[in-house]
Amino acid sequence: MVTKPESKFTRRGVLRTLAAGTGAIAATSALPGLSGFAQAQSSAPIKIGFQVHRTGIGAAYGRWYNRTTEAAVKRINDMGGINGRPVELVAEDDGTDPKRGAEVVEKFATQHGCDIAFGTLFSHVVYGSAPRAGELKLPYFVVSEGHHVASGKLNRYTLQPGITDVKSQVQAMAPFVADNLGKKVTMIFPDFAFGHDHRDFFTAAIEAQGGQVVESIAIPPTETSFSKYFPRIPRETEVIYHVMVGPAVLTFVKELGEFFGPNSPEIFGFIDSLEAVDIKSPGLEFLEGTYFWEGNPRNAQADQSSHDKAYRAAVGVDDNGASTDDAQDVSTYSHMFGCWETLNIIKRGMETAGYQGPADRAKLIEAVEAMSDMPLSDDHPQGAKRFNGKTHQTFGHQYISKVTDGKLVVEHTTSIDDGLYEDEVDYTTQSF
Amino acid sequence: MDFGPHLLLASLEGAVTAAILALTAMGLSIVFGVMRVVNVAHGEFYMLGAVIAWWVTSLIGGHPAIGFILALGIAPLVVGLLAATADKLILQKINYDPDRTIVATIGLLYIIQQTTLMTFGPDARPVQPPFNTRLALPWFEYGENGFAMFWPWGLSITSYKLFVIIAAIGILTALWLVITRSKIGLIMRATQLDSETALAFGVPVERVYMWVFGLGAGLAAVGAVLVVPIQQAHYLMGHDPLLLAFITVIIGGLGSLPGTVIAAILIGMSDGIISVFFSPTLAKIIATLVVAMVLAFRPQGLLGRSAH
Numbered sequence A: 001m002v003t004k005p006e007s008k009f010t011r012r013g014v015l016r017t018l019a020a021g022t023g024a025i026a027a028t029s030a031l032p033g034l035s036g037f038a039q040a041q042s043s044a045p046i047k048i049g050f051q052v053h054r055t056g057i058g059a060a061y062g063r064w065y066n067r068t069t070e071a072a073v074k075r076i077n078d079m080g081g082i083n084g085r086p087v088e089l090v091a092e093d094d095g096t097d098p099k100r101g102a103e104v105v106e107k108f109a110t111q112h113g114c115d116i117a118f119g120t121l122f123s124h125v126v127y128g129s130a131p132r133a134g135e136l137k138l139p140y141f142v143v144s145e146g147h148h149v150a151s152g153k154l155n156r157y158t159l160q161p162g163i164t165d166v167k168s169q170v171q172a173m174a175p176f177v178a179d180n181l182g183k184k185v186t187m188i189f190p191d192f193a194f195g196h197d198h199r200d201f202f203t204a205a206i207e208a209q210g211g212q213v214v215e216s217i218a219i220p221p222t223e224t225s226f227s228k229y230f231p232r233i234p235r236e237t238e239v240i241y242h243v244m245v246g247p248a249v250l251t252f253v254k255e256l257g258e259f260f261g262p263n264s265p266e267i268f269g270f271i272d273s274l275e276a277v278d279i280k281s282p283g284l285e286f287l288e289g290t291y292f293w294e295g296n297p298r299n300a301q302a303d304q305s306s307h308d309k310a311y312r313a314a315v316g317v318d319d320n321g322a323s324t325d326d327a328q329d330v331s332t333y334s335h336m337f338g339c340w341e342t343l344n345i346i347k348r349g350m351e352t353a354g355y356q357g358p359a360d361r362a363k364l365i366e367a368v369e370a371m372s373d374m375p376l377s378d379d380h381p382q383g384a385k386r387f388n389g390k391t392h393q394t395f396g397h398q399y400i401s402k403v404t405d406g407k408l409v410v411e412h413t414t415s416i417d418d419g420l421y422e423d424e425v426d427y428t429t430q431s432f
Numbered sequence B: 001m002d003f004g005p006h007l008l009l010a011s012l013e014g015a016v017t018a019a020i021l022a023l024t025a026m027g028l029s030i031v032f033g034v035m036r037v038v039n040v041a042h043g044e045f046y047m048l049g050a051v052i053a054w055w056v057t058s059l060i061g062g063h064p065a066i067g068f069i070l071a072l073g074i075a076p077l078v079v080g081l082l083a084a085t086a087d088k089l090i091l092q093k094i095n096y097d098p099d100r101t102i103v104a105t106i107g108l109l110y111i112i113q114q115t116t117l118m119t120f121g122p123d124a125r126p127v128q129p130p131f132n133t134r135l136a137l138p139w140f141e142y143g144e145n146g147f148a149m150f151w152p153w154g155l156s157i158t159s160y161k162l163f164v165i166i167a168a169i170g171i172l173t174a175l176w177l178v179i180t181r182s183k184i185g186l187i188m189r190a191t192q193l194d195s196e197t198a199l200a201f202g203v204p205v206e207r208v209y210m211w212v213f214g215l216g217a218g219l220a221a222v223g224a225v226l227v228v229p230i231q232q233a234h235y236l237m238g239h240d241p242l243l244l245a246f247i248t249v250i251i252g253g254l255g256s257l258p259g260t261v262i263a264a265i266l267i268g269m270s271d272g273i274i275s276v277f278f279s280p281t282l283a284k285i286i287a288t289l290v291v292a293m294v295l296a297f298r299p300q301g302l303l304g305r306s307a308h
Helices: A011-030 A059-078 A098-111 A123-135 A166-180 A193-208 A227-232 A249-260 A306-315 A333-353 A358-369 B003-035 B042-059 B064-094 B098-119 B159-181 B183-193 B195-200 B205-227 B239-252 B257-277 B280-297
Strands: A046-052 A087-093 A116-118 A184-190 A212-219 A239-242 A266-270 A291-294 A385-388 A393-396 A399-404 A407-413 B134-136 B139-143 B146-150 B156-158
Touching: A046 A059, A046 A098, A046 A333, A059 A087, A059 A306, A059 A333, A087 A098, A098 A116, A098 A123, A116 A333, A123 A193, A166 A193, A184 A193, A193 A212, A212 A227, A227 A249, A227 B003, A227 B257, A239 A249, A249 B156, A291 A333, A291 A407, A306 A333, A333 A358, B003 B042, B003 B139, B003 B156, B003 B159, B003 B183, B003 B205, B003 B239, B003 B257, B042 B064, B042 B098, B042 B205, B042 B239, B064 B098, B064 B205, B156 B159, B159 B183, B159 B205, B159 B257, B183 B195, B183 B205, B195 B205, B205 B239, B239 B257, B239 B280, B257 B280
Parallel strands: A046 A087, A046 A116, A184 A212, A184 A239, A239 A266, A266 A291
Antiparallel strands: A291 A399, A385 A393, A399 A407, B134 B156, B139 B146
16 A cells, blocks of 8 residues: 655745745845845846847847847846846847837837847838837837948937948948959849848949949848849849848749859859858858858858857857757857847946936937947957947948858958948937 | 840749649639638648648658658648648638638638747748759740850759649649549539538538638648748748739639639739849739729639629
């Protein structure tokens, strides 16, 4: 016969232990130094509303933006938080949809009581959300690439301090394209704000180099098959310039290869067309010898900095740019560093401003606007940057890589000065 | 690219679109023809077919053809069974009331889409084609030395895309034979003509409805399995095929099978050709305009019969 063993715990005993434990935890958190976070005026966490593309066409970016952001927050908290307070992420899915983006920003401000909003990538979501952030007076730190911030179309509450914009990127690289690949260019780009930035600014930049865009092919961002667009590429084309985003990027690049077969013009792509895609996927062999813009080199280079090494390890990315847990899970390495760097800038801004709570939001923005040079460091593993407080836009280095034996090898690094342009706005003159 | 080769390429791309569209729209058309049900969830059955194809091929190692053939068998079967179950559990319970079936299938659309999102995830995933050789195509031109053959730049198709066209023709022919020549087809047609009389003659109408709904969804899944090596499986991929399939069956005539095929060829080819020479947006605008014209001047569609 099996007898039921008698429990060693009585209800009252358990309650007493729990009460004692709670008291002990409460006591330690009240003692400075013991809790891990030095006592500030408030020890409540700083809440960062993280607008993330978990679903919709930006999901692959969202997954990696999430991992990078969590790694950066962990590092900041391990170092003692911001102003002695821990950082807490409040993540909300915006569905890569401008309308939901604005709703999410509103939730951060009114429902979650976030200090700031942060993180989004797709330019149409930024466009949709920024006006609401301005109305709610919620600092909105975007990690997008569109020229929307620096163009002055948004407002003083929107900043892009951790990643360069398209205008700067294409201007810095146009000389390389014109000098090394050719002067007659056909552009293929997505038919929304981000793609139009490419069209407008690269056309201007290549003309400044004595080149010419012979055809511009705009493709709807939700398109799933591309062969029917390629016949519009004129035969005189010397260089194909491609930048595609969304879930169908692998199909896009594959069909580009199928279209040209063995006789292709020079190909210069933005790595956006291959973000989260393994370059060794079947059908992509034709990319060997072609060039890519990279925001941050996906493959660890021969001269890899200690900062890139530390950052890679913290985010869990191997030397090929894939997850250390799953070699098939390729990262969006050229963009996601922006999350890491932006969070470090937010930390520095809050510390400079002595940020205590939502009443100090304007002080935070002024502190960030006052920033200028950001040296290469563990806080800025992609490279040195120069922030322009008037336009709320940062400037930095761009990398041009050549596909060599299935790896992206950096051929040319542009200087910060290559990407500078005249200010189009002065946000600091706008009132809060 | 020169006009001639350019047009040929556009037509080939259009033919691939038309082939997939014919399969998808046929499923929608049969369901409406026999059951008078407008299935708004049709695009999601298509998407599910592609997702299951990815799942099957990723489980099977070895040559990609093995996984693909298995997917071509399993995905339509699973999707068909699922749809038949949905018919029994939902549509039968609401007596196929036209308004309520639309609402019910909209609900089904979201259930399938969100379940896929929660299990399969939001990423696009590729399926390797069983074979995929690039075939450069020649062109003939009359020059100084008479007719000469040359190989224009960019004029090519892949062997897999040709296979998709041929496979769709084969499947549609088989379907036509089943409907017109077999006993199953006879029962389907009897149910379509007059379900009450058919019931009186011992046709199990409810079961016929269930399997017709399954067959419709299965056809969408076949189209998706064929297309997934060209595109990729993604949880939002059902939108466009649903819209195009609706356009096709409205132009062809709801419930008319030959009309559906003709309309699919028209829409697919015009989509390919207009997209190449002008813009993809214009292709969609024209298709929608044609639908408006058909609804205004010939509401029963090209080959549809007018309502009694």
